Ligand code: HEM
């Protein structure tokens with residue numbers, strides 16, 4: 001902007017800024033966290049306030065297998081990421097695919113759980129337990145399902161060779177999102193199946 | 199085109215319209231946001247006038263009671279979500295990329311999406327006027343107040359779908375605002391031009407950034423609460439249903455966890471405008487730049503922890519009361535610091551009393567008044583007396599009108615030349631200012647007295663023996679002045695579009711980058727991306743003998 005002889009050491013320095021997709025993803029994650037917080041608070045607040053049964057301890061069984069699936073999928077997604085950065089296509093597809101399967105198993109197990117709960121007479125309008133349980137767990141499940149779509153998208157792009165190794169960002173962002181969904185699950189699990197039951 | 203025949207011209211014109219509809223240019227979206235905001239401002243202003251006509255004299259029956267309820271609900275909801283928020287989004291959209299020296303927002307498509315979903319949400323809210331009780335019975339709208347307290351919003355008390363429209367439309371406009379917020383954050387962090395370090399950002403950008411953070415943290419809780427409300431209403435959940443053991447008070451908590459930060463989301467952009475206009479018209483750099491930044495960040499943090507000062511009369515424990523009263527009083531400190539810094543900027547400056555500066559000075563006085571009544575309301579026993587009275591109405595109108603709206607006017611007078619290439623008329627601008635100041639203080643000033651005399655807010659009418667008649671009459675007469683001022687303003691905007699003086703790139707002799715490009719800026723903003731070395735890049739350029747960066 002000013003005349004060239006005023007060029008200081010500063011203007012020779014490289015001008016580095018953070019990457020836009022990463023900052024954007026962090027924004028999204030913060031928003032989602034704020035959204036979940038209110039549902040979690042509502043769940044905590046209403047524990048034990050149902051006027052009639054069924055109560056959590058009558059019905060809820062800790063979904064251990066589903067949790068193991070979901071949490072280990074965070075590991076496999078990291079493996080996939082590493083393979084991608086090493087430009088190892090086969091390994092990437094393998095681990096990415098396993099991640100998808102683990103997530104899908106989680107959703108399937110949630111569906112089975114919900115079916116059981118509904119058969120045992122717990123609906124959203126049964127009591128406060130139902131009113132708070134389905135929205136919280138359902139909100140999380142919705143996020144898993146969105147994640148599955150995104151994972152599938154990347155998978156398809158990869159097997160049709162539309163995902164060159166230079167395009168590491170979309171893959172990385174989806175794996176960040178996936179880690180976030182997992183982290184939320186730890187909170188939901190703790191609140192619903194541990195604090196809520198005991 | 200050498201020989202344009204009429205058909206071709208027609209096609210060009212049509213595609214111009216289409217260009218606006220399809221645009222992802224931050225400047226056009228900014229203008230579209232501001233125009234929609236001003237449109238809703240006129241609509242919500244008409245509703246406000248109807249409310250004041252109803253209250254002008256005792257035992258009036260100008261409006262039916264249920265219409266009255268709809269009027270104040272739609273007025274409040276519109277002013278906050280369809281006027282304040284979009285105009286803020288519009289200003290940020292137009293100015294932030296220019297000020298940080300880049301070509302567009304970081305996520306232009308998301309930006310366009312945000313605008314359209316906001317507009318759709320706004321239309322949906324107004325659609326409730328025809329989508330009334332039951333299905334499609336005409337003549338209704340939400341009537342539960344802008345904070346929609348439970349259990350008023352339950353199926354039992356609000357039949358039909360008006361509350362559903364309220365919740366759905368605000369979820370949509372909320373998504374729009376979140377898109378804008380994310381865009382601002384990413385743009386500021388990732389697209390600054392060379393040399394534009396965080397501590398060289400114009401204060402406007404800093405405050406918009408801080409506002410965007412508040413949006414990211416505060417808007418999702420509102421959406422969460424509204425989703426719960428919709429679940430209650432459609433699927434029979436019991437979040438806010440006391441018959442099922444649910445709690446009406448938790449709605450209040452959720453609402454104000456959003457609602458208090460929201461009031462700062464609305465005022466911080468006002469601060470942002472004042473922080474640009476006051477230095478330029480005082481011919482001095484802003485006093486205490488780092489302190490201003492620190493104060494903004496402090497306000498953000500504290501404002502997340504004070505929400506229950508809206509709930510002192512709910513009957514919380516005294517521990518909670520003390521906590522929320524103290525945190526509320528704390529927020530007065532950074533706010534006060536800001537006022538001192540603006541005054542410090544003016545101190546000893548060569549002040550030019552142009553219209554933007556006048557509006558900012560009006561803002562200083564009126565915002566100070568609202569801050570003082572705010573501090574009064576934060577004193578719990580005082581609040582027990584005056585909560586839900588006209589005193590509160592006066593307090594928040596002093597902030598929202600005296601603070602935000604005045605700075606919006608300042609912003610429009612200041613940046614209109616940049617947007618359109620033409621100046622607004624200073625003569626009409628000054629008339630607008632003085633008539634509006636008079637009308638505004640008449641309308642809302644006396645409402646402090648009405649509150650102290652015990653007039654509750656939201657009452658439909660009142661008896662003659664309360665001593666409120668005169669004050670209500672004065673308050674309503676003030677609206678006439680405000681209306682005249684607004685008409686002058688609209689006339690000024692429209693007529694200056696054609697007849698205004700040519701502005702040139704830098705009519706105010708300002709310092710920030712938006713003035714470095716032509717007015718209106720080309721679609722790519724800068725032919726060559728700028729490079730800056732100080733907080734006042736244009737000063738450096740105009741004063742090569744004594745540039746700022748030598749002193750930094
Ligand atoms: C300077 C610091 C401020 C303090 C100490 C303060 C304090 C308060 C308190 C204690 C109340 C509750 C009154 C009641 O309902 O009984 C209140 C209400 C309100 N304040 Fe403030 N306030 C401040 C600044 C602001 C700002 C900056 C805004 C907006 C931009 C604002 C907007 C409002 C609104 C809208 C309400 C009423 C909400 C309603 O009941 O509908 N205040 N304020």
Ligand SMILES: [Cu+2]
Nearest residue numbers: 458461507508
């Ligand atoms: Cu507040």
